[in-house]
Amino acid sequence: MLDSNIKQQLDTYLQKIINPIEITVSTDDSPKGKELSGLAYEIAELSDKISLIERPDADVRKPSMAIGPAGEAPRVRFAGIPMGHEFTSLILALLQNGGYPAKAEQALLDQIRQLDGEMVFETFISLSCQNCPDVVQALNLIATLNPKVSSVMIDGSLFTEEAEARSVMAVPTVFLNGKTFGQGRMTLPEIVNKLDSGAEKKQAAELSSKAPYDVLIVGGGPAAASAAIYAARKGIRTGLVAERFGGQVLDTVGIENFISVKATEGPKLVANLEQHVLEYDVDLMTNQKAAKLSGSELFELELENGALLKSRSVILATGARWREMNVPGEQEYRGKGVAYCPHCDGPLFKGKRVAVIGGGNSGIEAAIDLAGIVEHVTVLEFDNTLRADEVLQRKARSMSNITIIKEALTTEVKGDGQRVTGLVYTDRTSGESKEVTLVGIFVQIGLVPNTEWLKDSDIALSPRGEIEIGTRGETSVPGIFAAGDVTTVPYKQIIIAMGSGSTAALGAFDHLIRTPLPEQAQNAA
Incomplete structure (x- = not known):
C-alpha cells in the first residue's frame, strides 16, 4: 500500500519513537478492511517498538485502528483509512503515543493534563479536507496526554450511514460525549480554551499586562x-x-x-x-x-x-x-447542506444533487471538482454572463452533469428541519420563481x-x-x-x-x- 519513498520517510519518523506502542486493528472482509490491515502491517514492520494486535470481534467501528502505549487501553482511534491529508495525523499519533514530545508550549500541555471530566471526542472528516487534520491532531494530542479523554477520527465518506443519521453535512464536525462540540477548523489552543472555562479570564489578564x-x-x-x-x-x-x-x-x-x-x-x-x-x-x-x-x-x-x-x-x-447569500434558510442550514468549502465537504455529497452559487473562477472550479463526486451540479449565476476564465467555462460545459443557469437570483434555502432539501431562485429575465431539488448548496460569491x-x-x-x-x-x-x-x-x-x-x-x-x-x-x- 505504501510505496518505497513513503516507507523510507516513515521509517525515518518512526525512529523517533521512544517507548513501545501497540496498533490494534478491527477490520472486516471489505476491501477497505483489507486495505487498513495491510497499512497497519506495513507500519508495524518498520519498527521493533510497534506491536500489531488484531481484534476483528471488537465492538467498534470497522474498519478502524487504535493506537496507544503498550499495555494501555488505546485512546486514539482512526475509523477509516488515515491516508491523504490524515496521513500526518497518523504519524503524529504514532510518535506522540510513543513518547515523542509534542510541539506546543509547555503551559498549554500542562493545561491539557489538568482538564477534568470524562470526554469522548468523535470527529467526522473527509480525506480531501485540509482543515480536518488540525482538529484531528489536536484532539489526538489531548487524548494522548489526558487519560480521561479519547478521540476517534471518522471518515464520513466511508461511514456514510452514521454521518447521515447524525446529520453531518460539513467537515470537520466534532461531537463531545455525543453532542455537537464544533464545526470547521479549530486550533489546539481554541479547543483547550473552550474546554477550560477559566482560561479566558486568565488570558485576558495576562494580555492586558x-x-x-x-x-x-x-x-x-x-x-x-x-x-x-x-x-x-x-x-x-x-x-x-x-x-x-x-x-x-x-x-x-x-x-x-x-x-x-x-x-x-x-x-x-x-x-x-x-x-x-x-x-x-x-x-x-x-x-x-x-x-x-x-x-x-x-x-x-x-x-x-x-x-x-x-x-x-x-x-x-x-x-x-466568504460572502453569504443572506437569504432565508441559509443560517438555519449552515453545516446541514449549506457549505462554503467544496474541497472539504464535497465527499459528503457523493452521488447526490448539489448547487454552486456563483459563476466566477471559484464557483466554476467548485462545480468541476464536485462533478467528479456528485450526481449533478447546478450552477446559479446572478449575471447574464459567467465571470470565470474561459478555460474553466469550456471544461464545465464539457461535463454532462453540470447545468449552468444565468440570471438567477437565489431567494431561499429549503429544508426539512434537519438538512437542505432544495433552493428557490428567481429567473431575472421572466420574474418567475423556480425551485431546484437538491441536498447541498456551495456558496462561492466572493469576499466581504x-x-x-x-x-x-x-x-x-x-x-x-x-x-x-x-x-x-x-x-x-x-x-x-x-x-x-x-x-x-x-x-x-x-x-x-x-x-x-x-x-x-x-x-x-x-x-x-x-x-x-x-x-x-x-x-x-
Whole structure:
C-alpha cells in the first residue's frame, strides 16, 4: 500500500519513537478492511517498538485502528483509512503515543493534563479536507496526554450511514460525549480554551499586562505576516494579534501563482510564514478576536475576552471572508447542506444533487471538482454572463452533469428541519420563481471585508466596507495603517497582500520616527 519513498520517510519518523506502542486493528472482509490491515502491517514492520494486535470481534467501528502505549487501553482511534491529508495525523499519533514530545508550549500541555471530566471526542472528516487534520491532531494530542479523554477520527465518506443519521453535512464536525462540540477548523489552543472555562479570564489578564507596542498588527494572513517581519526588522516592539494565523490561505488548496514557488498548498505556505515570523522578535497572540479600537497618540485595542492591548501605531490586516447569500434558510442550514468549502465537504455529497452559487473562477472550479463526486451540479449565476476564465467555462460545459443557469437570483434555502432539501431562485429575465431539488448548496460569491468591528470608529470605509488607504498604507486616522484584502487595494491576491503588508509596516515606521513618544508610552518604558 505504501510505496518505497513513503516507507523510507516513515521509517525515518518512526525512529523517533521512544517507548513501545501497540496498533490494534478491527477490520472486516471489505476491501477497505483489507486495505487498513495491510497499512497497519506495513507500519508495524518498520519498527521493533510497534506491536500489531488484531481484534476483528471488537465492538467498534470497522474498519478502524487504535493506537496507544503498550499495555494501555488505546485512546486514539482512526475509523477509516488515515491516508491523504490524515496521513500526518497518523504519524503524529504514532510518535506522540510513543513518547515523542509534542510541539506546543509547555503551559498549554500542562493545561491539557489538568482538564477534568470524562470526554469522548468523535470527529467526522473527509480525506480531501485540509482543515480536518488540525482538529484531528489536536484532539489526538489531548487524548494522548489526558487519560480521561479519547478521540476517534471518522471518515464520513466511508461511514456514510452514521454521518447521515447524525446529520453531518460539513467537515470537520466534532461531537463531545455525543453532542455537537464544533464545526470547521479549530486550533489546539481554541479547543483547550473552550474546554477550560477559566482560561479566558486568565488570558485576558495576562494580555492586558503587556507593555505598549510600537506597532500592533491585527490579523494573521499574508499581509499581517509581511507587516510583522518588516516591522520587527526595524528593531521596534512588534505585536501580532489574530483569531488564527494564516487567514484565508489556510483554506486554499492549490497555489500556483506565488512567484518563485511553482506550486504549493495553503497550509504549507502558512507554516512557512509562521516559521519566518517567529524567527524575529514578534509577540504572536492567536485565538484572540478584536472588538474595538480607540485612542489617538496611544491606541487601545480591546479584545472580545476583555483584554486591552496598547500601541503607538496599528496595522489592520483582518482580511476578508466568504460572502453569504443572506437569504432565508441559509443560517438555519449552515453545516446541514449549506457549505462554503467544496474541497472539504464535497465527499459528503457523493452521488447526490448539489448547487454552486456563483459563476466566477471559484464557483466554476467548485462545480468541476464536485462533478467528479456528485450526481449533478447546478450552477446559479446572478449575471447574464459567467465571470470565470474561459478555460474553466469550456471544461464545465464539457461535463454532462453540470447545468449552468444565468440570471438567477437565489431567494431561499429549503429544508426539512434537519438538512437542505432544495433552493428557490428567481429567473431575472421572466420574474418567475423556480425551485431546484437538491441536498447541498456551495456558496462561492466572493469576499466581504472583516470590518464590522470598525463601523463606529473614525476610520474611513468604502461603500463596500473596505478600509480606505493611501500609497503608504495610511488610513484616515494618523498612526493607523491597513493592508491586504480588508483594504481598497484591488486584486485580492496573496502576493499583493504581502506587498501591502510591507508597505504598511514601512509607513508605520516612518510615522513613528516622526512622532514624539506619548507620555503613557514613556511611563511604560
